[in-house]
Amino acid sequence: MTTFVEQKNDLLLRAARGEPVERTPVWMMRQAGRYLPEYRAIRAGLDFLTLCKTPELAVEVSLQPYRIIGVDAVIMFSDILIPVEAMGQEVRLTEQKGPELPDPIRTRSQVDKLRVPDPVESVPFVMEIIRTLKRELDGRVPLIGFAGAPWTLAAYMIEGGGSKSYSEIKRLMYKEPAMIHSLLDKIADTIILYLNAQIEAGAEIVQLFDSWAGELSPRDYEQFALPYEQKVLGSIDRRRAPAILFINGVGTLLEKMETSGADVLSIDWRVPLGDARRRTGGRVTLQGNLDPCVLLSTPELIASSAAKLIAEGGGSRHILNLGHGILPSTPVENARAFVDAAKGGGGSSQ
Amino acid sequence: MTTFVEQKNDLLLRAARGEPVERTPVWMMRQAGRYLPEYRAIRAGLDFLTLCKTPELAVEVSLQPYRIIGVDAVIMFSDILIPVEAMGQEVRLTEQKGPELPDPIRTRSQVDKLRVPDPVESVPFVMEIIRTLKRELDGRVPLIGFAGAPWTLAAYMIEGGGSKSYSEIKRLMYKEPAMIHSLLDKIADTIILYLNAQIEAGAEIVQLFDSWAGELSPRDYEQFALPYEQKVLGSIDRRRAPAILFINGVGTLLEKMETSGADVLSIDWRVPLGDARRRTGGRVTLQGNLDPCVLLSTPELIASSAAKLIAEGGGSRHILNLGHGILPSTPVENARAFVDAAKGGGGSSQ
Numbered sequence: 001m002t003t004f005v006e007q008k009n010d011l012l013l014r015a016a017r018g019e020p021v022e023r024t025p026v027w028m029m030r031q032a033g034r035y036l037p038e039y040r041a042i043r044a045g046l047d048f049l050t051l052c053k054t055p056e057l058a059v060e061v062s063l064q065p066y067r068i069i070g071v072d073a074v075i076m077f078s079d080i081l082i083p084v085e086a087m088g089q090e091v092r093l094t095e096q097k098g099p100e101l102p103d104p105i106r107t108r109s110q111v112d113k114l115r116v117p118d119p120v121e122s123v124p125f126v127m128e129i130i131r132t133l134k135r136e137l138d139g140r141v142p143l144i145g146f147a148g149a150p151w152t153l154a155a156y157m158i159e160g161g162g163s164k165s166y167s168e169i170k171r172l173m174y175k176e177p178a179m180i181h182s183l184l185d186k187i188a189d190t191i192i193l194y195l196n197a198q199i200e201a202g203a204e205i206v207q208l209f210d211s212w213a214g215e216l217s218p219r220d221y222e223q224f225a226l227p228y229e230q231k232v233l234g235s236i237d238r239r240r241a242p243a244i245l246f247i248n249g250v251g252t253l254l255e256k257m258e259t260s261g262a263d264v265l266s267i268d269w270r271v272p273l274g275d276a277r278r279r280t281g282g283r284v285t286l287q288g289n290l291d292p293c294v295l296l297s298t299p300e301l302i303a304s305s306a307a308k309l310i311a312e313g314g315g316s317r318h319i320l321n322l323g324h325g326i327l328p329s330t331p332v333e334n335a336r337a338f339v340d341a342a343k344g345g346g347g348s349s350q
Numbered sequence: 351m352t353t354f355v356e357q358k359n360d361l362l363l364r365a366a367r368g369e370p371v372e373r374t375p376v377w378m379m380r381q382a383g384r385y386l387p388e389y390r391a392i393r394a395g396l397d398f399l400t401l402c403k404t405p406e407l408a409v410e411v412s413l414q415p416y417r418i419i420g421v422d423a424v425i426m427f428s429d430i431l432i433p434v435e436a437m438g439q440e441v442r443l444t445e446q447k448g449p450e451l452p453d454p455i456r457t458r459s460q461v462d463k464l465r466v467p468d469p470v471e472s473v474p475f476v477m478e479i480i481r482t483l484k485r486e487l488d489g490r491v492p493l494i495g496f497a498g499a500p501w502t503l504a505a506y507m508i509e510g511g512g513s514k515s516y517s518e519i520k521r522l523m524y525k526e527p528a529m530i531h532s533l534l535d536k537i538a539d540t541i542i543l544y545l546n547a548q549i550e551a552g553a554e555i556v557q558l559f560d561s562w563a564g565e566l567s568p569r570d571y572e573q574f575a576l577p578y579e580q581k582v583l584g585s586i587d588r589r590r591a592p593a594i595l596f597i598n599g600v601g602t603l604l605e606k607m608e609t610s611g612a613d614v615l616s617i618d619w620r621v622p623l624g625d626a627r628r629r630t631g632g633r634v635t636l637q638g639n640l641d642p643c644v645l646l647s648t649p650e651l652i653a654s655s656a657a658k659l660i661a662e663g664g665g666s667r668h669i670l671n672l673g674h675g676i677l678p679s680t681p682v683e684n685a686r687a688f689v690d691a692a693k694g695g696g697g698s699s700q
Contacts, residue, residue: 167677170643174651217619217641251601252620269567270602291567293520301524327517 012073012142015319016205016242016264016285024310024318025072026342027144028335029246029266030325031065032077035335038064048093052078055128062133066141068332069339073142073205076129076198080148080209081156083194086122087114087186089157104160104168108179116189119197126194127201134202145203145241147195149210150187150228154180157187166215173224180224188228192235199241207244207266208232214249214268221253229260238263244287248324254279269323273312287319290338295322295330299337306341362423362492365669366555366592366614366635374660374668375422376692377494378685379596379616380675381415382427384445385685388414398443402428405478412483416491418682419689423492423555426479426548430498430559431506433544436472437464437536439507454510454518458529466539469547476544477551484552495553495591497545499560500537500578504530507537516565523574530574538578542585549591557594557616558582564599564618571603579610588613594637598674604629619673623662637669640688645672645680649687656691 011025033039039061043051051057062077081099085091092100105111120127133143148156156162158169173180195206213225233243245262247253251270258265258280266287267276276286294305310320320342326335361375383389389411393401401407412427431449435441442450455461470477483493498506506512508519523530545556563575583593595612597603601620608615608630616637617626626636644655660670670692676685 165643165674165677167643167646167679170641171646174644174647214620218622220641249599249601249620251599252622252625270564270599272568272602275602291520291570293515293517294524296517296521297524324515327515329517 008139009072009141010139012144012319013205013242015317016244018263018285018317021316023344024313024315024320024342026320026339027071027073027075028065028069028322028326028338031069031071031075031335032061033326034328035326035330035332036064036068037332038068048079049091052082052093053125055125055132058125058129059132059136062129063136065335066137069336070343071141071339072342073144074133074137075144075146075207076126076133076203078126078129078146080146080153082123082126083117083119083147083190084153084157086117086119087190088117089114098162099156101157101160105154105157105183106168106172108176108182111179111183111186114183114186116186116193119194123194127197130198130201130203142204143202144205144207144244145195145198145201146207146209147191147198147232149208149213149225149232149245150184150191151216151225152210152212153187153191154183155212155215157183166212170220173220177223184224184228185231188231191232195232195236199237203241205242205244206236207246208262209246211246211248213247214251214253216253218252218256222256226256226260229257229262233261244319246287258284264319266319266321267323273309273318277312277314282317285317285319286313287321289321289323292322292324292327292330295326295334295338297334299334302334302337303341306338310342358489359422359491360489362494362669363555363592365667366594368613368635368667371666373694374663374665374670374692376670376689377421377423377425378415378419378672378676378688381419381421381425381685382411383676384678385676385680386414386418386682388418393445398429398445399441402432402443403475405475405482408475408479409482409486412479413486415685416487419686420693421491421689422692423494424483424487425494425496425557426476426483426553428476428479428496430496430503432473432476433467433469433497433540434503434507436467436469437540438467439464448512449506451507451510455504455507455533456518456522458526458532461529461533461536464533464536466536466543469544473544477547480548480551480553492554493552494555494557494594495545495548495551496557496559497541497548497582499558499563499575499582499595500534500541501566501575502560502562503537503541504533505562505565507533513562516562520570523570527573534574534578535581538581541582545582545586549587553591555592555594556586557596558612559596561596561598563597564601564603566603568602568606572606576606576610579607579612583611594669596637608634614669616669616671617673623659623668627662627664632667635667635669636663637671639671639673642672642674642677642680645676645684645688647684649684652684652687653691656688660692 242263244264246266269291592613594614596616614635619641
């Protein structure tokens, strides 16, 4: 009987840092989620927020896509609104309806009442999830921590949930910019502590989700989103963990997004990867960017689409991912076909 | 007592055709809508679809923004799903919840059953609205007709209403492209007849709404949206009516959008107008593109934002408009401030 020393897979970290890689690493946003029957089995009879706050179960669902699909990285299972609740605003999370914040922020006094919480005290379960994952993974693949970016979190906090037009936060941005800047700054301080605590607990790379910043005009992005991305990314321990920044709908913002200082820009499917490479001068790693809806098609089309992306990515400074989160209706074999495309079609090896 | 001969205002038509104008013309998408108390008074106790189908009332609400705010053009009051109903698919319209199509198209046999209706027979009320508006306006300002573009209408028909991810139409696009092309082609034929009937009835310019084409990757846009925009725009009577094409989220599509053949490209607020001008080489007229949320701020900020846009527009080949429809929560005085900015701050003259 031969004993193999298990290969440590740090492709994601090397790609993020712009170092040479043998192949393009791959993972999927929302990879721990409803498309997996094993996830749905755990969620049955359990509400979303309870799952986020039960380390044993959150660890289990975080590991599922690694075990079942063979992704090159594990992202901790959590929600971007966890630190918002810790700041003192009530958050209700139902996966079907999306987040609901029944007492949305609209006034200066509400902003003033928000805390900048110590994450170790206020959300100890997050740190426990990360420490446990780190121990379980034992370096086999990198562990990703994450947080929402200030503009995106402020949008949820002010709109009271998801939004089509983001009219409440924008109305306040235009009418009461000082109040909004005060809120954004408080969120930035919270997220800096939160991500540094994640890195301290064992996260080896972090992703900052400014998912809705793509709703802003370039001028508004420069005033209300970018400075806080820069503040967060400039204040977390980047020597220990490189940082990925995600924006959905980044079409006209990409050049400005690059000045955020992120190591990796995660972009949506509406920007061709080759154009993105050219527009960012090859100075950053790009993550993405298949339309998640392609994963609803056939393994063959997924394989050829992913292969095209990998070719466009040029074999370095590219992390294969979707342009947004994987959809709950995605067949598992299709998710696997996507991951296998990066791994050379070699099955879901671990 | 002096008698003035009333000035005919054809600024919009001249700007659309690239002819010289004394000042930038202005109108607003969804200008006949809920932000006007006079509109809400007519809607009270009346459902949206009934209003669309009652020419006397539809004419009245079409004229309201011209009388009350002083816009430079009147757009007929209707809904882009009116011809979809005429094709044989049930449509329920409630302004609050958005459109609902209870029997969404998912199969080839459903596509085959759809009609390409004669608009004069199937939606005579639309032609009556246009004829009446034309008579009432008597050339004082241009009359705008409109229709949804094939991809956007297909999205509603397949999703069964609005959508966040457009996953059903995209799934079918990828898995059954022939069926989707067949549907798109049938819609294109319907819209060609529909817009030509509007032009025949008196519409002097038409706007094609491909509102959700911005959800497509450039490659998918080229396959599933652009060819049908080209087909429609190439088959309607352009000698009698120039054409505007609107897409929301046009960031990475603008150069391709220009090849649609539209006289005017109506763009959202995420593309700076100066960049759009440069990217289209000054060959087309641009329409837009203030974030509708700016109209929730103050008359002063609206005036300065509109003035900036007018300056960026360069005084020709520009139609001032919003980047998407005006929001129902917009104060009337703010809508007026936007229009007045184009008219030199001179009140809501008619």
